[in-house]
Amino acid sequence: MPMASKRIRALVLILAFSIAGYAIVQYGVLGAGHAGLVSFKLQKPDFELKPWVYVLYTHIFTAVFALAIGPFQLFIKPTKARRRWHRRLGYGYVLSITVSGIVNVYLSLFATGGWISGLGFMSLDVLWVATTLTAVRKIMVKDIQAHKEWMLRSYALTFSAVTLRIFLAPLALLLGDFEAAFRVVAWLCWIPNLLVMEAVIYRMRLRIEPR
Numbered sequence: 205m206p207m208a209s210k211r212i213r214a215l216v217l218i219l220a221f222s223i224a225g226y227a228i229v230q231y232g233v234l235g236a237g238h239a240g241l242v243s244f245k246l247q248k249p250d251f252e253l254k255p256w257v258y259v260l261y262t263h264i265f266t267a268v269f270a271l272a273i274g275p276f277q278l279f280i281k282p283t284k285a286r287r288r289w290h291r292r293l294g295y296g297y298v299l300s301i302t303v304s305g306i307v308n309v310y311l312s313l314f315a316t317g318g319w320i321s322g323l324g325f326m327s328l329d330v331l332w333v334a335t336t337l338t339a340v341r342k343i344m345v346k347d348i349q350a351h352k353e354w355m356l357r358s359y360a361l362t363f364s365a366v367t368l369r370i371f372l373a374p375l376a377l378l379l380g381d382f383e384a385a386f387r388v389v390a391w392l393c394w395i396p397n398l399l400v401m402e403a404v405i406y407r408m409r410l411r412i413e414p415r
Contacts, residue, residue, distance in 0.1 A: 217275045219366045224272045226369075231264050256314055259307050266304035267365055270297050274359040278352075298336055301358065305333035317386035324390030331394075332361040349412070353405050360401035361394055368393035 273293050282290035308329040315321040339354035371392050375385035 213275070213279050216363070217279075220271050220275055220363070223366045223369060224268045227264050227268045227365075231261060256311070259310050262307045263304050263311060266300040266307075267362070270300040270304065270362050271365050273297055274362055278355060278359055298340055301336045301362065302333060305329045305336075315386070315390065317383045317390065320387040321390040324387075324394075328361060328364060328390075328394045331398075332358065335361060353408070356401050356405060357398065360397040363397055364394040367397060 273296065277290065277293055277297060280286065280290075309326060312322040312326040312329065315325050335354055335358040339351050339358055342348075342354055343351040368389055372385055372389050375388055375392075376382050379385050379388070
């Protein structure tokens with residue numbers, strides 16, 4: 205494996221676990237009320253915390269599970285000894301994304317930034333579930349290469365949990381408006397991820413196709 209590839213995989217792993225750890229501490233230990241997004245929403249007089257916050261918790265912990273196990277599924281070759289664990293973690297990954305994607309439709313209706321943000325997040329949710337279930341369908345017909353490609357697309361969308369947090373603060377500072385930043389990041393957190401992953405998949409195909 206080239207050194208650059210190892211560094212990229214290490215960076216993905218570090219970022220994924222950093223955001224997963226942050227989410228667990230922020231929402232599992234400190235509580236949702238101390239999170240910046242929730243505090244911002246509570247300033248709105250017409251915002252009702254329940255049942256929105258319970259749906260948010262469902263989304264966060266299912267998405268965190270998918271974010272944390274994704275690198276192990278993608279970066280560690282499923283040898284015969286590891287195949288059982290690969291399959292079990294795969295079931296968990298797919299179930300987590302399916303549940304998270306469904307509840308996210310509800311959250312998108314109340315997205316900070318209005319309908320522009322809501323449409324961005326809803327588009328992400330639809331593609332997230334669709335790419336994941338397509339990967340499942342490919343492995344069911346024993347198309348391993350296509351299964352891997354669709355799982356890479358799925359994880360690129362899962363990784364939007366990381367890129368959202370990378371972009372949000374700088375955008376808020378640049379635009380001077382948290383809601384305006386949210387309208388941009390609702391699209392910016394996942395579209396570049398997919399474009400980069402398509403380039404990665406294209407390079408993978410060049411390496412395996414006969415010349």
